[in-house]
Amino acid sequence: MSGKLSGKVAVVTGGAGGFGKGIVQKFKQEGAEVIIADFEEEAGQKTAGELKCEFQKCNVTSRQDWEALVKFADEKFGRLDYVVNNAGTTYRNKPTNEVTDEDFDKVFAVNVKAIYYSANVIVPYMQKKGTGGSFVTIASTAGIRPRPGLTWYNSSKAAVINATKTMAVEFAKDKIRFNSVCPVVGMGTGLSDLFLGKPENEKAFMATVPLGRGSTPKDIGNVCAFLCSDEAEFLTGIDMPVDGGRCV
Numbered sequence: 001m002s003g004k005l006s007g008k009v010a011v012v013t014g015g016a017g018g019f020g021k022g023i024v025q026k027f028k029q030e031g032a033e034v035i036i037a038d039f040e041e042e043a044g045q046k047t048a049g050e051l052k053c054e055f056q057k058c059n060v061t062s063r064q065d066w067e068a069l070v071k072f073a074d075e076k077f078g079r080l081d082y083v084v085n086n087a088g089t090t091y092r093n094k095p096t097n098e099v100t101d102e103d104f105d106k107v108f109a110v111n112v113k114a115i116y117y118s119a120n121v122i123v124p125y126m127q128k129k130g131t132g133g134s135f136v137t138i139a140s141t142a143g144i145r146p147r148p149g150l151t152w153y154n155s156s157k158a159a160v161i162n163a164t165k166t167m168a169v170e171f172a173k174d175k176i177r178f179n180s181v182c183p184v185v186g187m188g189t190g191l192s193d194l195f196l197g198k199p200e201n202e203k204a205f206m207a208t209v210p211l212g213r214g215s216t217p218k219d220i221g222n223v224c225a226f227l228c229s230d231e232a233e234f235l236t237g238i239d240m241p242v243d244g245g246r247c248v
Contacts, residue, residue, distance in 0.1 A: 063117050
């Protein structure tokens with residue numbers, strides 16, 4: 001299939017469902033070969049079969065799994081052009097003093113350390129290939145307009161936004177671009193209830209979004225595909241809100 005990502009190869013972490021599945025679907029529509037990297041093997045295999053892409057079981061907090069992922073991509077396709085760091089986690093919205101050590105460690109391992117591993121393992125591969133590349137981090141409006149109840153989740157997303165900007169400058173010489181996408185609370189994603197605290201808070205929260213709804217997998221897929229494409233070749237180091245005006 002021809003498209004603006006035709007002939008390219010992408011890894012999408014957490015691609016089995018939610019925003020990740022929307023990203024995978026859009027990349028396939030635009031002609032890319034896609035590897036779903038997900039810890040949920042059954043769901044990942046199902047999505048890979050449905051969307052006709054590859055699946056590699058991956059714990060994004062494991063350097064060894066990232067190394068295996070690059071090896072798989074190179075052996076299967078001989079290249080890796082795009083990395084979408086979509087996998088993320090949170091804890092249930094609650095007062096900061098009630099956050100546990102386990103909550104904190106998990107959020108920073110999945111949301112921050114995984115980004116470190118992705119760059120630490122894949123940037124050298126791209127530098128060696130010499131063909132450039134594109135990293136997109138799924139951050140959050142929480143990283144740029146934080147609100148109470150999710151202090152350390154918000155902080156983890158602010159950290160990856162900052163890291164993304166820093167790497168955008170550092171690796172520009174290698175034609176490797178780094179950008180962040182900042183969704184507002186997603187509609188129908190697995191973490192929505194945790195962000196909102198309880199389902200009945202959804203209506204009140206959506207009333208604060210000028211366009212009146214949350215981010216969808218389609219919204220995020222569209223923006224990620226654009227940022228990876230040649231249409232965005234002069235964009236690096238940005239954090240793009242996909243939030244219906246929430247951060248205005």
